[in-house]
Amino acid sequence: MQALDRYVYPHRLLHWLVAGAVLLSLASGLTLGFLGFDGTVDLIGKTLTNVLYASHKTLGVLILLLMTLRVITRLTFVVPDYMPPLNRFERVASATVHHLLYLALIVMPLIGWTATASGGFPVEFFFWQLPGFIDKDEQLSEQLFMLHGWLGWTILGLVVLHVTGAMFHWKIKRDNVMKRMSLFD
Ligand code: HEM
Ligand code: HEM
Known part of the structure; x- marks a missing residue:
């Protein structure tokens, strides 16, 4: 019997879908975090700002x-x-x-969801609005958003370490590590 040399296809596909979604959610989240609602409206207008918030939340729930x-x-x-x-x-x-990474990528969306709902904001997922599961509590929301921000930087740091390791195996050590996760031959 031939030994398995890569993860099963669904697991590899999920890896790359999550990788794309995480990069987009970090980029959109950090933009919103740095500029805030008003700063983003000044830069791109109200409609696009709302689209950016909704897209960030949709990506997170996804x-x-x-x-x-x-x-x-x-x-x-x-x-x-x-x-x-x-x-x-x-x-x-x-x-x-x-x-x-597994832990952070499960805890992070739950914190974003709870922070949003306790701030009295809608939890948007594509064109739906998901239940908040928590009463409005602005102080809690503020603390959870702060945690959401710190965890965002932590995830960015982990991704940098992870990609550095992957590149080392792929381009320098040239072993089978990259192949284990690759969608192509
Ligand atoms: C935001 C981006 C990413 C996240 C969150 C992420 C997360 C993960 C996680 C959690 C695993 C462990 C898989 C498992 O054992 O089930 C993994 C494996 C892997 N990732 Fe990523 N990844 C990301 C981006 C990338 C990129 C850009 C590359 C390539 C340059 C890459 C290459 C790999 C490889 C080669 C493995 C297989 C490692 C092994 O088990 O031997 N990843 N990734
Ligand atoms: C893995 C998933 C997620 C990642 C990586 C992520 C990442 C981030 C980051 C880095 C920020 C900037 C924080 C700051 O600088 O203060 C942010 C802000 C934000 N996130 Fe997320 N997020 C995720 C999921 C979610 C979810 C599921 C929701 C809500 C349903 C959400 C709602 C928000 C909101 C409303 C902001 C703006 C907060 C503000 O204006 O200070 N996030 N996110």
Whole structure:
């Protein structure tokens, strides 16, 4: 029997969908965080500002859904072997960053959702408005948005470490790590 040399296709597809959505949500979130509502309106007008908020929230909720599927595909299907095996440092470093990314990408949308709902703002997902599940509490909302901001920088840092590691394996070590996640041959 031939050994599995890459993750199953659904898991690889989910990786790249989440990667795209995370980059877009960081870019839109940081723009909104830096400029605030009024600053964004001054720059791009009210209509586009509302579209940017709605798109950011939609992307965030989408990440929560895709990450839930991803946990299922990760736990259900066989994980390929490393060829050649990773050394101890690589194993510990990659497992730590991967686990932290999984955790952060599930907690982050939940914080964004709760911060938005407790601030009395709509939780938009495409053209729907999702339930808030929490009463209005401006102080809580402010604290959760602060946490949302810090976690945003943490995710950005983890992504930089992760992509640096991936590039090292792909271009310098030239082992099979990139192939494990690639959608192409
Ligand atoms: C925001 C962007 C990204 C996030 C959140 C992310 C997240 C993750 C996570 C959590 C894993 C572990 C998969 C698992 O074991 O189930 C993983 C694996 C992987 N990622 Fe990413 N990733 C991102 C972007 C990228 C980019 C841009 C590249 C390539 C340059 C890349 C290359 C890889 C590779 C090669 C693996 C397989 C590692 C292995 O298990 O051997 N990722 N990614
Ligand atoms: C993984 C998913 C998400 C990521 C990576 C993300 C990232 C970010 C970042 C980096 C900021 C800027 C924070 C600051 O500088 O203060 C931000 C702001 C914001 N996020 Fe998210 N977010 C996600 C999910 C969500 C969700 C699900 C919602 C709501 C349903 C949401 C609502 C908001 C709002 C309303 C702001 C603007 C806050 C302000 O004006 O200070 N986010 N997000």
